[in-house]
Amino acid sequence: MAPIPGSGLAKGLAVTLRTMTKKSVTDQYPDTQPDLPPRTRGVIGLFEENCTVCMLCARECPDWCIYIDSHKETVPAATPGGRERSRNVLDRFAIDFSLCMYCGICIEVCPFDALFWSPEFEYAETDIRDLTHERDKLREWMWTVPAPPALDPGAEEPKELAAARKTAEKLAATQATDTAAPPPAPSAGSEPHADEQARAAESPTRPAGESKQQTDQPRQEGRE
Numbered sequence: 001m002a003p004i005p006g007s008g009l010a011k012g013l014a015v016t017l018r019t020m021t022k023k024s025v026t027d028q029y030p031d032t033q034p035d036l037p038p039r040t041r042g043v044i045g046l047f048e049e050n051c052t053v054c055m056l057c058a059r060e061c062p063d064w065c066i067y068i069d070s071h072k073e074t075v076p077a078a079t080p081g082g083r084e085r086s087r088n089v090l091d092r093f094a095i096d097f098s099l100c101m102y103c104g105i106c107i108e109v110c111p112f113d114a115l116f117w118s119p120e121f122e123y124a125e126t127d128i129r130d131l132t133h134e135r136d137k138l139r140e141w142m143w144t145v146p147a148p149p150a151l152d153p154g155a156e157e158p159k160e161l162a163a164a165r166k167t168a169e170k171l172a173a174t175q176a177t178d179t180a181a182p183p184p185a186p187s188a189g190s191e192p193h194a195d196e197q198a199r200a201a202e203s204p205t206r207p208a209g210e211s212k213q214q215t216d217q218p219r220q221e222g223r224e
Contacts, residue, residue: 030122038146040119041102045142046093046135050114053088057106057115065099066106067092067132093135098128116145 027034036042053070069092075085107115118141125131151158157165 036119036121038119038149039117040121041104041117042119042121043097043117043123043133043141044095044100044107044138045116045118045145046138047114047116047142048090048093048135048139050112051090051093052112052114053090054111056109056111060105060109062103062105063099063101065096067094067096090135093138094132095138096132097123098131116142118142118144119146120144 053068055068058064058066058068068090070088070090072086073089075087077084104117107117120141123131123133
């Protein structure tokens with residue numbers, strides 16, 4: 001059956017009329033902030049304490065928009081006779097968001113969880129050169145990162161949390177055992193009594209190998 005001429009136009013006008021009769025809802029931005037999904041890719045936050053300057057994020061970035069500078073420091077030995085060690089100290093961590101394409105590769109490849117997605121999106125600038133944000137600004141965005149979603153009630157406990165919990169339980173059990181155990185009592189023949197020590201100090205000592213009879217013999221001879 002051939003379509004009726006003008007049926008498509010009539011359907012389109014019907015949709016328009018239905019939409020015109022509904023109340024429009026407009027978010028009054030910036031007075032009202034939009035309700036963004038928790039996994040929104042806004043900017044990248046830096047948790048500086050976890051960064052080891054491994055340079056993996058900068059090497060894997062397809063746009064080469066991550067700039068990292070560092071230097072080495074010598075850490076003294078923790079124990080006497082130990083060996084000194086060297087570590088990398090972060091001097092600069094910057095991201096050029098005029099080049100970033102928000103692929104998230106740097107966040108995925110970071111082995112120490114130092115980079116996170118933040119839903120922050122209000123970082124427009126009038127000069128494109130100001131879109132290169134240093135580590136201070138990246139650290140401020142870190143506090144806008146939402147908490148991770150809760151695990152499914154039937155999911156297994158992460159291995160890291162299980163290992164940390166077992167270690168804490170063992171440490172608590174060891175401390176409780178040390179606190180509850182009484183101090184060991186001295187054995188009967190291990191140490192002499194204080195009175196016995198005093199009497200031993202006052203009594204004269206005899207040469208080794210000399211018996212009591214040999215010591216008293218000169219006295220008997222003098223009396224005779």
